[in-house]
Amino acid sequence: MTGTSAALTPPADAIPPVRHPEAPAPGELLGAHYEHCFGCGGGQPHGLHLAARAGEGVTVTAEFTVTPDHQGAPGLAHGGVLATALDETLGSLNWLLRVIAVTGRLETDYVRPVPVGTVLHLEAEVTAVSGRKIYSTATGRIGGPDGPVAVRGYALFIEVKVDHFIDNGRPEEIQAAMSDPDQVRRARAFEVNP
Numbered sequence: 362m363t364g365t366s367a368a369l370t371p372p373a374d375a376i377p378p379v380r381h382p383e384a385p386a387p388g389e390l391l392g393a394h395y396e397h398c399f400g401c402g403g404g405q406p407h408g409l410h411l412a413a414r415a416g417e418g419v420t421v422t423a424e425f426t427v428t429p430d431h432q433g434a435p436g437l438a439h440g441g442v443l444a445t446a447l448d449e450t451l452g453s454l455n456w457l458l459r460v461i462a463v464t465g466r467l468e469t470d471y472v473r474p475v476p477v478g479t480v481l482h483l484e485a486e487v488t489a490v491s492g493r494k495i496y497s498t499a500t501g502r503i504g505g506p507d508g509p510v511a512v513r514g515y516a517l518f519i520e521v522k523v524d525h526f527i528d529n530g531r532p533e534e535i536q537a538a539m540s541d542p543d544q545v546r547r548a549r550a551f552e553v554n555p
């Protein structure tokens with residue numbers, strides 16, 4: 362079974378996404394947007410350490426290796442962890458638009474179990490934009506980038522201002538992230554202005 366709810370169907374006046382002129386070149390690794398992000402940060406020992414790479418247009422590819430820390434059933438990836446991999450990959454697309462956005466809705470199809478030790482090969486694209494709403498889809502394959510589909514994700518991200526994080530996040534982490542010496546990470550989190 363597959364499908365998405367009406368909330369994930371772009372409205373008739375939605376437009377195709379526009380890749381930002383200063384977006385990372387196709388093939389370039391995006392790096393972590395935040396050291397302590399559970400999806401991509403190097404500072405999370407049990408995190409996914411997902412590595413995303415810019416593609417053509419508004420697309421990315423990403424890889425995530427399932428470790429014993431990511432189990433749900435014995436020997437198999439937890440469905441929530443797989444949703445995290447989809448969410449993180451989809452979220453990284455927004456850097457190609459140079460927009461700060463958060464997940465409003467994420468739907469997933471779990472097609473095949475994903476064993477521990479597997480590399481999940483993800484690809485994602487923004488399909489449409491309507492005002493603050495960014496529509497995107499992702500696919501995760503196992504056994505190689507052209508292997509069988511294990512998971513699919515469909516998302517609606519909502520553009521937010523930096524105040525979203527300042528008003529809602531804990532001050533200590535916000536301060537630390539704002540002082541991050543890594544300029545690119547700081548820009549991705551806080552300095553993107555449409």
Ligand SMILES: CCCCCCCCCC(=O)SCCNC(=O)CCNC(=O)[C@H](O)C(C)(C)COP(=O)(O)OP(=O)(O)OC[C@H]1O[C@@H](n2cnc3c(N)ncnc32)[C@H](O)[C@@H]1OP(=O)(O)O
Pocket residue numbers: 368394400448449452453461462463464465466492493494517519521549550551
């Ligand atoms: C460095 C940058 C950060 C990168 C992070 C990457 C990590 C991966 C991504 C994540 O996991 S983000 C964390 C998980 N997400 C959240 O914590 C978001 C929590 N939700 C919110 O903060 C607010 O609900 C949200 C900002 C998404 C929307 O609130 P707003 O008050 O700004 O918007 P509003 O409710 O007015 O909705 C704007 C439009 O979006 C639509 N919308 C909002 N939420 C929706 C939803 N859940 N489903 C469908 N549509 C939704 C809404 O109907 C409306 O459509 P229209 O413009 O057509 O009227």
